[in-house]
Amino acid sequence: xxxxxxxxxxxxxxxxxxxxxxxxxxxxxxxxxxxxxxxxxxxxxxxxxxxxxxxxxxxxxxxxxxxxxxxxxxxxxxxxxxxxxxxxxxxxxxxxxxxxxxxxxxxxxxxxxxxxxxxxxxxxxxxxxxxxxxxxxxxxxxxxxxxxxxxxxxxxxxxxxxxxxxxxxxxxxxxxxxxxxxxxxxxxxxxxxxxxxxxxxxxxxxxxxxxxxxxxxxxxxxxxxxxxxxxxxxxxxxxxxxxxxxxxxxxxxxxxxxxxxxxxxxxxxxxxxxxxxxxxxxxxxxxxxxxxxxxxxxxxxxxxxxxxxxxxxxxxxxxxxxxxxxxxxxxxxxxxxxxxxxxxxxxxxxxxxxxxxxxxxxxxxxxxxxxxxxxxxxxxxxxxxxxxxxxxxxxxxxxxxxxxxxxxxxxxxxxxxxxxxxxxxxxxxxxxxxxxxxxxxxxxxxxxxxxxxxxxxxxxxxxxxxxxxxxxxxxxxxxxxxxxxxxxxxxxx
Numbered sequence: 001x002x003x004x005x006x007x008x009x010x011x012x013x014x015x016x017x018x019x020x021x022x023x024x025x026x027x028x029x030x031x032x033x034x035x036x037x038x039x040x041x042x043x044x045x046x047x048x049x050x051x052x053x054x055x056x057x058x059x060x061x062x063x064x065x066x067x068x069x070x071x072x073x074x075x076x077x078x079x080x081x082x083x084x085x086x087x088x089x090x091x092x093x094x095x096x097x098x099x100x101x102x103x104x105x106x107x108x109x110x111x112x113x114x115x116x117x118x119x120x121x122x123x124x125x126x127x128x129x130x131x132x133x134x135x136x137x138x139x140x141x142x143x144x145x146x147x148x149x150x151x152x153x154x155x156x157x158x159x160x161x162x163x164x165x166x167x168x169x170x171x172x173x174x175x176x177x178x179x180x181x182x183x184x185x186x187x188x189x190x191x192x193x194x195x196x197x198x199x200x201x202x203x204x205x206x207x208x209x210x211x212x213x214x215x216x217x218x219x220x221x222x223x224x225x226x227x228x229x230x231x232x233x234x235x236x237x238x239x240x241x242x243x244x245x246x247x248x249x250x251x252x253x254x255x256x257x258x259x260x261x262x263x264x265x266x267x268x269x270x271x272x273x274x275x276x277x278x279x280x281x282x283x284x285x286x287x288x289x290x291x292x293x294x295x296x297x298x299x300x301x302x303x304x305x306x307x308x309x310x311x312x313x314x315x316x317x318x319x320x321x322x323x324x325x326x327x328x329x330x331x332x333x334x335x336x337x338x339x340x341x342x343x344x345x346x347x348x349x350x351x352x353x354x355x356x357x358x359x360x361x362x363x364x365x366x367x368x369x370x371x372x373x374x375x376x377x378x379x380x381x382x383x384x385x386x387x388x389x390x391x392x393x394x395x396x397x398x399x400x401x402x403x404x405x406x407x408x409x410x411x412x413x414x415x416x417x418x419x420x421x422x423x424x425x426x427x428x429x430x431x432x433x434x435x436x437x438x439x440x441x442x443x444x445x446x447x448x449x450x451x452x453x454x455x456x457x458x459x460x461x462x463x464x465x466x467x468x469x470x471x472x473x474x475x476x477x478x479x480x481x482x483x484x485x486x487x488x489x490x491x492x493x
Contacts, residue, residue, distance in 0.1 A: 017057025025050035025072070034365070040080040040090065041362030044353075047072045048362075048408065051353065055404040062401065063342035066349035073099035073356065083361065098359065102351025106312045107220025111213055111347050112339075113315040114161030117293070119338035120322055121160050123330050125279065126286045126293075127169040130155055132276040135177070139269065142189055142260040143251075145177065149196045150247045157204040157211040159293040164340075167449035170197050175456055177271055188258040191459035195467055196254055198444075198453035200247060203475075205402075205438040207243030209235035210300065210311065213347060214402040218410060218434035220351050222427060225358055225414045230431045232300035232311050238428075238490060239435060242482050246475055253470050258463065285329040292318045343403075350407030357411045367415030376416065381424045381493050385432060385483050388413060392436045393472060400445050402437050410434070428492025432483065439475065441468035 028046035033039065047069060054065050078095035082088050090098075102108060121127040131152045138148035149170070156166045174197060178190045205212035209219070209232045222229040230238075299307070299314035309317075322328045357363035371377050376384055392409070399405040413433055417426045440447030444454040444464050454464070487493050 015057070015059040017054055017059025020057065021050045021053035021059060024053045029076075037365045038081075038083050038361050039086075040077055040083065041357075041360040041365055043076040043080050044073075044356050044360045044362045045366065047076060048353065048357065052408050055401065055408065056398040058400055061342070062346045062404065066342075066345045069349050069353060070096070070099045073352070077356070077360070080360075098356050099349070099352050101355055102220075102353075103348040105220045105348075105351045105355075106223065106310070107216045108344065108348050108351060110210075110216050110219075110312040110315060112344055113312065113319055114210060114213075114216070115339050115343070116319050116322075116335060117296075117315070118160050118162035118165040119335035120289055120330050122165060122169065122338060123334050124283065124285045124289050126289050127156055127160050127166070128173065129276075129279055129282065129286060130159070131170055131173050132272060132279070135173070135272045136269075136276055142263055143255070146192060146196055146251050146254060149174065149193055150200045150251065153197065153200040153204050154207075154243075154247070157201075157208045158297060161210040161212075163201050163205055163212050164448045164452065167197060167201050167452040171452055171456060173275070175458075176275060178458070179271070183261065185456075185458055187261055189260045189262075190456075191463055192254045192258045192260065194453040194456055194458045195258070195464055196250060198447070198450040198464070199250055199441050199468065199471060201449040202438050202440050202447055203243050203246045203250065206246075206435045207236065207240040209239075212402065212438060213343065214406045214437050215434060217347060217350060217403060217406045218430065218437070221354055221406075221410050221414060222430055224351075224355055225363075225411065225418075226427050226430065228427050230427065231303050233303065233305070235431065236301070238431065238487060238492060241486060242435075242478060245478060246471075249474055249478075250471055253467055253474070257467050257470065288327075289322065289329050292321050346407075347403060350403060354407055354411035358415070363411045363415040364419070366412050367417075367419045370412070370416050371419045377419075377421055381422070381429070382480065382483055384417075384420065385429060385493070386480055388416070388433055389436045389476065389479060392433065393439050393476060396437070396439055396446055397443060402440060402447065406434070406437050410437070425492050428487065428490075431492060432479070432487060435479065436476075439472060441471045441475070443468070 025046050028049045029043065033042050050072065051065065051069055054060055055062070060068070074092050074096045077098065078090050078092035080090055082090055134152045134155055135145070135148045138144050138151055152170055153166065156169065160166045160169070171194070174193050178185065178193060183189050205215065209215050219229045296314060296318045299309070300311050303310060322330060323332070376387065379387070395409065396402070396405055410433070414430055417429055440450060442465050444450040444461050450464065454461070483493055
């Protein structure tokens with residue numbers, strides 16, 4: 001039966017998810033055109049439906065999906081009448097320009113800069129040194145190692161702007177510690193450590209703006225659709241207190257649901273010290289990179305306070321120092337293979353799709369439909385956040401990429417916020433909804449760092465989900481509390 005199924009799939013020639021995406025595209029195009037929706041907007045919504053399906057099903061790679069979306073925009077939008085003059089079509093040249101507009105967005109430039117910083121950390125080994133020094137200081141009893149995993153995640157979130165890169169650095173170190181403990185790889189101790197690495201990374205993606213690509217994409221949409229953005233330090237002030245509390249709660253949940261077999265394990269301290277000693281003294285390159293990283297943290301934190309340069313500008317200034325001959329720590333050849341260029345392409349096209357939803361009035365029309373048919377306009381600010389936040393958490397179960405989720409839905413949610421009546425901070429609401437986008441706690445496939453940890457075979461998907469469901473519920477309720485208190489007091493709600 002499996003053989004015939006496989007043969008049928010081969011005869012189709014395309015993955016089933018791609019067929020479903022094509023069907024969604026055609027289905028939306030065949031729907032009657034509403035009188036208040038431009039033809040161009042109608043076609044962009046069809047492309048969005050196609051994108052959502054292939055992103056959820058992972059029918060093709062994200063890089064291939066980006067090229068497909070660009071081509072669809074070129075042909076479908078290029079032959080659509082313009083909003084200004086319905087007797088004139090956009091033309092393929094203008095449509096391609098719209099499909100590529102995301103590549104001129106400062107958020108994309110910041111993502112590229114962040115990827116270079118992450119590559120520099122890996123190239124010099126500074127990320128590994130930071131992790132080992134932290135573990136050496138925190139201690140390696142079972143409870144302290146769980147705390148150490150969270151502290152390492154926090155520190156690396158400040159200086160390594162890539163969740164996947166952070167987990168890829170921390171996981172081998174933690175596996176070395178587990179091996180030194182001499183415990184079974186499928187023990188509760190090993191499972192707890194790795195689940196904390198994966199879920200702790202997601203928690204600190206929320207607390208620090210530069211920790212995750214989806215945050216930078218959120219900032220890009222803020223700029224484009226709201227004409228303003230949240231600074232690095234303001235994001236930190238809003239998100240870090242929640243992340244600190246959630247980190248503590250994560251440790252408690254793991255200890256309760258995966259109780260360690262023993263409280264004290266000999267050999268762990270020696271293993272960490274041995275790995276640290278094997279690194280030798282701190283290299284000149286590591287010292288330079290650490291200095292630049294600290295300077296960038298200072299520049300990000302004082303944006304708008306001590307200087308007027310945005311995060312992208314200061315990040316690129318740091319990269320100049322890191323790439324300078326004799327002064328820097330890397331060359332282009334050192335890092336080019338470490339940069340996931342496909343991520344850059346997907347990011348640029350994601351911004352383009354979101355921007356096109358706006359310029360063709362598709363996003364505004366969809367936002368008005370959501371408001372008209374859900375009763376959101378009858379709710380207060382907290383009720384709106386509660387419903388939209390819960391929606392994002394549920395829909396994330398179908399996405400393997402928070403960046404794809406942000407590209408598909410955040411422009412629509414911003415349009416919903418713009419449509420809603422009342423006097424509330426739409427920029428702040430966008431930020432806290434951006435927080436919820438990072439909720440990849442339930443399924444390992446919902447975040448790349450989860451999959452890196454799952455690859456260690458220290459836990460299974462059921463154990464991860466058991467912890468993740470509790471973490472998701474607690475985190476969601478804690479966000480509602482913060483929305484009613486801390487974020488309200490800060491003026492974001």
